[in-house]
Amino acid sequence: MPEIQNVAIMQRFVEEVINQGRLEAADELVHEDFVELDPLPGQQQGRQGLKDVVVMMRTAFPDIQWVIEETIASGDKVVSRFKWSGTHSGDFLGVPATGRKVAVPGVVIDRLSDGKMADSRILMDTLGLMQQLGVIPGPPPA
Template identity: 35%
Template sequence: MTGTAHYKRLVLELCRAFNDGKISRIDDYLTPDFADLGVSAGPDWFKSSIQTLRRSFKDARWDVLGLVAEGTTTVVRLRFTGVHVGDYLGVAPTRCAVSVEQVHIYEGRDGRLATHYCVRDDLELLDQLGVRPDTTMVGETKPMRKKKVAVAALS
């Protein structure tokens, strides 16, 4: 079975594997030539990025907010949550709780997921971590700086 319902189920199972920390299950969902289109990387990079998220954010979750599919394409809108406890995007642990929406688009082939593209707001995530790029004009970026934000932090 490789229809729309099958690919929707694969995406939901992938989200469940992420939430449960079962990174070893990811190979069950991806084609050997899987491509993460936002970064032009294969399945090993995709698994590594998931491991980094799980290591950098305690209680990391992808909570599904919506799911639509047509043919072999599945789009999932989700909320990523967690507590920042490890280096991420060059930012040392802040112990800040984060909650950001993301959209992930998967294309299936031969019963597995073959491509992935993600739309996310990394600036919002950095804001919630209490850091952001300090820019003076478009294209001219200064190093990241700490800023005071009203974000829930765990001790």
């Protein structure tokens, strides 16, 4: 069942690489020529580019925790609905630390090949994140 194995790989990536900051695990889980289909500003392609994003996120939000809330797998793709949370304690895309706690929902579509992440498309609530950080105003109270 490749779908079950692919889901397990993605769960391991989230837990070990993102939540625990064990970047060396990415060497086992991500192809060297990994492609981010919707990269963050300045994100380089490849496994190292993905590692660099994880380092940037963990620097900006040292207590970051990703929770996979729902997963659908078909063939070589795994779609995960997630929510990550953390405290903004360092620079994030030019925004200095605010000390604010954030919770950001999103969806990621990962494609795996030979048991490793080959490419990914991550879509998250960046507008909501920027509102939580106070960078842009939120909606008026109802």
